[in-house]
Amino acid sequence: MARAPIGPLDYTRRTWMRLTLLATFVFLYAPIATLIAFSFNDSRRNIVWRGFTLKYYEQALDNEDLIEAFVNSLTIAFASTLIATVLGTLVAVLLWRFRFPGKVGYEGAMALPIVIPEICMGVAMMAFFARIGWPSDMVWPFSLSAITIAHVSFSFPFVAVVVRARLEGFNRELAEAAQDLGATEWQVFRDVLIPFMGPGLVAGALLAFTLSLDDFVITFFTSGPNTVTFPVKVYSMVRFSVTPEVNAASTVLIVLTVALTVTALWLQHRTRIKTAETAG
């Protein structure tokens, strides 16, 4: 049987298209693949493959500074995610539910941290905490408060944007039906709005979590002398030499971030299917 002619949308059957795709994947993923591969390399240097080993993972686990930095990062991520999700959701509901003077300006200003260069945010945060004299010598976990506040301020707009987008698809008759059946404003929020926002909340929270976990620039500027987070610690290790231990630690972070992102995408995807079913 003769092959069918190439249709206008048969991108994968065009040679030049395949080559472009291949080049893109190589440039995007080759460094990451190399990083992961060499975390198992039985050599002190990241140049020649000398056989498989897990000893750099062991070494990373034994490195107390690294573990401390990792715990710090997770603590900051959890705390800032919780606050950013609540704050971002409230902002989204506020913008969706109410009309008030200056709403457009407020919406724009709220989204500024998304577009402001991180370095500017970092410097601004540093100047802010220095100016108000935020104590930098508190006991753990309060020593992380400055970083947490900084993380909340750049991640809550992402939550607000995601939740806002979800709310656009909300059928207001659902809220009206609940009210008509006797629900108060609060009961409508709890019984109808929150379950509806659910997938958006989870997606927004995961976004905030990954943003916080791997943030370097803003954290670098706001961390005190005694608080080190995982990305900052990795950076300081790299300054001496790029050992497979750094590779191992980075691999752990990549796996964590990818897992969370996939979960977020999957949740959104599932919701879209459900919404389509309900509408159809």
Place this chain on the structure above:
Amino acid sequence: MSTEDPIIEIRGLTKRYGSLAAVDAVDLDIRRGEFFALLGPSGCGKTTLLRMIAGLEMPTGGTIRLEGNDVSAVPVNKRPVNMVFQSYAVFPHMSVLDNVGYGLRIAGVTREETRHRAEEALALVKLAGYGARRPDQLSGGQRQRVALARALVKQPKVLLLDEPLSALDAKLREQMRLELVNLQDSVGITFVIVTHDQSEALSMADRIAVMDAGQVRQVAPPAELYEFPANRFVADFIGSVNLIEGQVESCDAGIVTLSCPDLPAPVVIRQQVTYATGTTAWLALRPEKIDITHEPDGDGTSNLAHGVVEEITYLGETSVYHVRVAPDVPLIKVSSANLDRVTRRRFTWGDNVHLSWTSECGVVLDR
């Protein structure tokens, strides 16, 4: 059935959006136990009126009394009325049973009683056994029944329905009309339905309020609305009608005589009205009440016209003949049953025909 005792009394009810009055000084009584329809073209204010009764919109002026108590300022969640929404608004994250029981649950009714009453309500709308399903596993018609059960389970004094059948396909819509009427009979609750579909209103309602531009144009039972419309808007909106302009020549002893410049003979209609001589008035004549013949018919002195068939609309059981009786006036529509197969049509394009009607057909309207 309906008694004269009104359950809802609406007085001077007004809703303004800026300078636009969506509902404009409406007075309306809805009787206990009746199936009442608010009918009108889109944008006439019928849904706004319904939402004000529910408490979802706050009136700009006027009062709503429910069983004699002014509820105009009572918030939506405290009013003893419930609503079936156009989109059904079934909560997508709750099972059918949880949906139906929601109103009872937040009112603090015990778990067992909520379950029991929700199941009863589901049985009432013929969805017994569907309690564990999720809304996305139901068809549109079933979702609507869930919305009905959910509203009825609270035993409201009045059930409000906002275009409940508009999202269903034609066959299901007909079936649901009948079911809604039977349901209303069995629960005995006053139903107020909003619709833009006149056949829906005519077939279901005990009484209909026809609305236009925020005002109620007429309130009457279906047959009265059709046979004795109060004005040209109602005559034209309900069914099909010929409106022929003329001057009142005389009006006494229940006989109105109208002279129409477009008709060769005066119009004589039996009607209990008092119009002054010389008033401009319109004869409203339904197409099916006109006789169409090849030869002159009747006494030849009144209630007749003749002209040429210009258009024919074939509708299956009937055909509508559009007859030109004078240049530059609207064609007169005459509907005639297709008793024979259409191949043996009695009239065809270009035929000269005579039209006649009796003094019992049609009404003379002065507005």
